[in-house]
Amino acid sequence: MSQTGNFSISTQAQPSEFLDLLETDWRPRLRGVSLVTEIEVSSETLAAAAQMLGVLYRRKVFQGKFQTMFDRWPGCVAVTMSGVAATAYRQGTFWPYWWEACGYLDGTSQDQATWGQGFIRALKTFDLPTFPEMPWKYLGPIVMHSGIPTFCLEDFFRLLLQRRAQDPALDAEALLTWSVGRQHRLNTLDEPAQRFIRYGTDYAVDVLDRCLDLMERLRASDPDLDGLGLPTRFIAEAQELAANGRLELNHGELSEVRRSRTERPRLSLDPFGQGVLITLPPVGDTPDGMARWNVTVDGLQTIVRSRSLWVGAAEGAPSTTFAVAQPARTAHVSLYGSSHEVELEIVDPADPLLVFTETGRHLPRHLALPPDTVWVLHPKDRRLVHNVAPHEVIESPLPIGWDGWRLVQLSLEGVAWLGLDGDDSRRLVRGHSKPRIVTGEPTPGVTTPYGSAVFSEPPSIWLPAERETTWLVDIRPSSGGPSVFTGSFTVSEPTMISDELWAALPRPILGAFQVTVRGPIGRNARRSVVIAESLAARCTPQIRLFNHAGLAPGQATVTAGSGMRVEPTMLTFTSHELEHVITCSTDHETEPFIVAPPHMRVLVEETEQSPRWHAGPLRLVTENVENIGSLCIEVPSVDKLSPIEVLVGGRSVQEVASSGRGRYHLNRAATTLKAHHSADLILPFLGRAVPVASVRPAKLASAVTYHEEHLVLEDGVWVDGLTAGIYLTTAPWREPEIIPVEKDCSIPLPQHLINAGRMHVRLAVQDPWLWDEWPRWPHPREIFTCDAPGRYSGDDEETAISGYLAGMNQLPSQISQLERLWTIIDLANRIDYPSAKRRINETSAILRQHSHAIRVLSEAALPPDRTIVALITTGLAAAPVHGFRESDYDLWRQYPAIAALLTSPALPGEATEDSDLLANIEAQCGKTAVRLLRGEVDPHAEAGRFDHNAEWMAQQSPEQLEAMWRAAHVVPAALLDEDTRVEAARQLFSKRTSYDARDVADQSNRVIRESVSIKLTEYRGLEKCVEARCHPQRRDGWLALPAVSIAFALIARIAARGHGGCQFLEREFRPLWRSIAKISPELTTIDLVLAELLVAGRTGKPDK
Structure with a gap:
């Protein structure tokens, strides 16, 4: 007897009767599942059903009526075939197991097609997904509906545990993203499991989620396995493996495991303000209440801090966001002090379609889209395509850095797929209604810490x-x-x-x-969900508006029902206070909460800056108004706002109307603001003139002078929030000391800055409610130089190096912290003080003695534009690297120039197909890099050349050129793609008249002439890459700058292989190469990587 449903079936019954009974039981159950594998069937029933189907199929084939079998028993066909695939698989392909199960041992390819068609017809009968996007017409749907075969579960569970051990914050969506990120990451799994994960989209995510939950619960001494919703075989197999010690579960209390887990950084959307965001989750276990995040977007690192304003009451740092200022390919996010790093894909150049839920959560491209309302972000020049036109709800403007992109809210009800024209990629819309x-x-105004x-x-x-x-x-x-x-x-x-x-x-x-x-x-x-039953807060005023000191003062009364105690119940907020802490308690629980009455806020969009919301009037700089795009004002529960007024001397001189949703194009008032130098922006609201911003000249002092225990701002203008960042030129590796300026315009110095040597001082007005990240070292135009005696006193090495920078002693010959030397190089490159050249030479000599100096540069956190200059300045861009580490492979995604040098000994030999090295190179540089490593010709050798078009562009106005560039470069591409090279050359073009460019241009003819000597080396033929960048008729002046750039890089990388002539040329041309790197770091980086791959690809192929 076999059990199925709630009744017994005799296996002695006739095949048709037996299958009729099964069909009656399975038909209604199939209509309530997503995948056929969710139907629970005993092994006996499954075996019997397969045999009966085989018997009938043999008869029907003989009679020529086999199609009727699939029409009569579609439920039996679907359940039995997927069941055999799930339970009988051991290795190999599905069909041998199926023929064995149904006793039909002489199955042909025609039989496979017949059963495959029958299975798909059965899926359509029950409105189940057929997975038409899979590359296997018949086998694909069978694999998907069988889920992960039982035989594959052990390796699958081990992979989950390994990944969770490496990334404690791992969730199902992140695991799927990691799995499909590289082709070979699932190689430890059998093929059916790989296919299910790669092509399962939402179904795969859900199975991964339930299995991660299963693994977590099995850690408990007495696991509770209810409510998982997994097929029984998953749970039974996991329990057996755990009992036999075949899973590394690290048993412990489940609560301890969960407490140690944090959320992951993720991509999100603020459709009416900041645009595309990286949401950084809350972090517990921060003794000082501060979380410090490293956010690196396309190689540019930013430190983002999140800090509780109420250390002690709040248990950790709250969630915060980082706005992505412009389209970028990837972001790498890590918590300071943690070795774990999260990689987030932002824009895929091959498929630049970003989709977010209505609430702003990103839907990665390997997931299906819900039949709901979504936000769609795409380049304006790429039209949306679809099977049925979706209903357009609203279009929202984007921040200034996202010019050329479109953000629109769509309803996908009735839509089957969505994509972009010119691209075969399709985002499927799939799914029933979800719970x-x-x-x-x-509760208004109340949040958790x-x-x-x-x-x-x-x-x-x-x-x-x-x-x-x-x-x-x-x-x-x-x-x-x-x-x-x-x-x-x-x-x-x-x-x-x-x-x-x-x-x-x-x-x-x-x-x-x-x-x-x-x-x-x-x-x-x-x-x-956080619940505080019956908790309520009554705020006066209901919305706090701005005043000149910050926010209007307010009060809040907090109440709760019987059984809950609140302390305190009455709260008062001054203009400088945004929130207070309360404690709620019952007889069983105690929770701290933050009370922050609803308030207005404002955001300004500036070129190349990440926009942030502010809870008080902004202070804008007159000299910078031309870089401001829009001003956004948000007042809770108010959709339509009046025009803002520009006041000069209390008189309105211009109005700027809202373009919708509180967005004001402030660039329309740029001429007015620059003409008057100082102005105030106010918002008329309910009969009040609400200040939203002031515009003032940047100069806050004429000089900064040293007076032993304090600094003084000469001719200082004190404003609330005025803060000084003090940078020691005698210890440039130290972070700046941030000190509020006193009302008398003095800056009190902490003890360790007294008699510590020359300082650079940067002044800024800080928002009291936001942590403004100070630059690692400010631009020369932002600083005051303050001469002071002495040197910095730290550890012995610091003191000795600081004494050298102060001119008190020689540079020590033995230095362990090489990142300190890199900061000296960086400062000397940025500020040409009299001793800069000598310090560069002496510091570089020590760096060149250390084989790991280049690796240390990646830890010095210099931005990409200064990293490439530092490599060239020290001569390490042309130095051989002896030995490499596998950990260097990952540097390709963040620091491609450093990675190219460090992995040089591994190229091309270690860059084999399916290797991590090649995967990282291709991810950063594109498919061109793979071709170059094979010794093939560069397909974009002419990209970036200054030809007759460049001469024509030199005659156009800056406004005309800027409009052209904005239209041309929208989607970020791989480093060696043609568009990326052209964009980098465009930046060089814009600096063609600078001092450094003229210096290089004067020598360009000689550089190109000398680079022809490459044909005398074993790398003969690479000189054609220089020729391809040359103007058709001229090889001198600024028109030759792109050719000079690749010439320098090729000479350097051949010099690194020991060629004496190129070593001489590299030393001779190093000052010129440094000059071109300073004005065009993007093209210089591209060319250094390009040169390394070209030379590596020609290794052992001199006649290629």
Whole structure:
């Protein structure tokens, strides 16, 4: 007897009768699942069904009526074929297992097609996904609906545990992103498991999520495995493997595991303000309440800080965001002090279509799109294509750096796919309605210390039901511990579940809970909800507007129902106070919350700056108004705002109307603001003149002088928030000392800065509620130089190096912290003080003695434009590297120039197909790099050449050129792609009349002439790369600058291979190469990487 459903079937019955009974049982169940593997079938029933199908198929083939079998028993065909694929697989392909299971041992390719067509027809009968996007017409759907075969689960579970051990914050979406990021990452898995993960989209994410949850629960001594919603075979196999010690679970309390886990950084969208964001999650376990993030976007590093204003009451640093100022390919994010790094793809040059949910969460390109309202971001010159035109809800303007892109909100209801013209890639729209966790409105003005919303009522759960569906609900404390509710609901119509979810908890409810709803695979909902039942805050005024001191003063009264205590209940906010801490407690729980009454805020968009919201009037600089694009003003619950007025001497001289959603194009007032030098911007609102910004000249002092224990701003103009950043030229490796300026325009010095030597002082007006990151070293035009005696006293090495920079002693010959020397090189390159050349020579000599000096440069956190200059200045761009580390491979994605030098000994031999090295090179440089390593000709050798078009452009106005550039360069491309090279050459073109460019141009003819000597080396033929960059008729002047750039790079990389002639030329031309790197770091970086790959590709191929 075989068991299925709630009744028994005799295997002695006739095949047709047996299958009829199974069909009756399986048909309705198939209509309530997403994948056929969700149907639970015993091994006996599965074996019997396969045999019966085989018997009937043999008969029908003999009679020529086999199609009727697939029409009569589609449920049996679907369940049995996917079941055999899931349970019988050991290795190899599916069909041998199927022929064996059904007893049809002489199956042909025609039989495979017949059964494959029958399986797809069965899927269509039950409205199940057919996965037409897969490359295997018949086998693909069978693989997907079988899920991950049981035989493959051990390797699969081990991979999950390995990845979670390497990345404790790993979630299912991130795991899928990692899995499909490189072709060979799943090589430890059998082919069926690889295919399911690569092509499963939402279904794969959901299976990964449930399995990660399973692995986590198995860590507990008495695991609770209810509510997972996985096929029984997954759970049984995991339990058996765990019992036999075949899984490295690191048993411990589940609550401890969860407490140690943090969220991951992710891409998100603020559609009416900052645009594309990197959301940085809250961080616990920060003793000082400060989280410091390294955010590197296309090689440019920024430090982003998040700090609780109430250290001690708040348990860690809250979530914060970093606005992506312009289109970029990737971002690398790491928490300071952590070795783990998260890579986020921003724009894929091959498919520059970004999609976000209505709430702003990014939907990665390997996921299907929901049939809901979404935000779509794409280049304006690439038209959206689709099977059915989606309804356009609204179009929103983007920040200034995203010119050439379009952001539109679309309803995808009824749409099957979405894409861009000229691209075969399609984003499928797939999915039934998903459950919803319904919270209602959050308590206004109240959040957790981490920035999460707080709800005064427990949420309900809405369960959809296009057909009868079973949903599993699990609610657990976010900090860990047993479930407060676990149950299942089978519904045949949409249903709201509420009271029974929370019946077991003492009231009032206080705390954070993880609510998970799971139904058919691919249909789930998960949300963390913070509840403080009956908590309310009444704020006066209801919205705090700006005043000249910051925000209008306000009050808040916090109340709660019986059983919950609040301390304090009355809060007062001055103009400089944004939030206060309260504590809520019951007999069972205590939670701190932040009360911040609703307030207006303002944002300014500036060229190449990440826009941020401010909770007070802005201070804008007159000299910078031409770089300002728009001003955004947000007043809670107010959609339409009046025009802002430009006041000069209290008189309105111009109005700027809103273009919608509180966005004002401030560039329309640029001429007025520059003409009057000083002005105030006010917003008329409810009869009040609300200040939103002031515009003042930048000069806050004429000089800064040293007076032993303090500095003094000469002719200083003190304003609230005025702050000084003090940089020691005698210890440039130290971070700046940030000190508020006193009202008498003095700057008190801490003890370690007294008699510490010459200082550079940068002045800035800081927002009291935001942490403004100070530059690692400011631009020369931003600083005051303040002469002071002495040197910096730190450890012995610091003191000795500082004494050298102060002119008190020689440079030590033995230095362990090489990053200190790199900062000396960087400062000397940026500020040409009298002793700069000598310090460069002496410091470079020591750096060249250390084989790991180049590697240390990647840790010195110099921006890309200064990194390339430092490499060239020291001569290390032409020095051989002995030995390499596999960890150097990952540097390709952030520091390609450094990586090219460090991995030079491994090229091209170690860059084999499926190697991490080649994958990293291709990810950064594109497919051109692969061709060059094979010794092929550069397909874009002429890209960036200054020809007759360049001569024509030199006659155009700056405004005409800027319009051309904006239209031409929209989508970021790989480093060696043609568009990237042209854009880099454009930046060189814009600097063609600079002092450094003229210096190089005067010698360009000689450089090109000398570079012809490359043909006398074993790398004969590479001189053609220089010729390809030359003007058709001229090889002198600024028109030859692109050719000079690649000539320098080729000479350097051949010199690194020991060629004496090129070593002489590199030393001779190094000052000129440094000059061109300073004005055109992008093209110089490209050419250095290009030269290394060209030379590596020619190694051993002299006649290529």
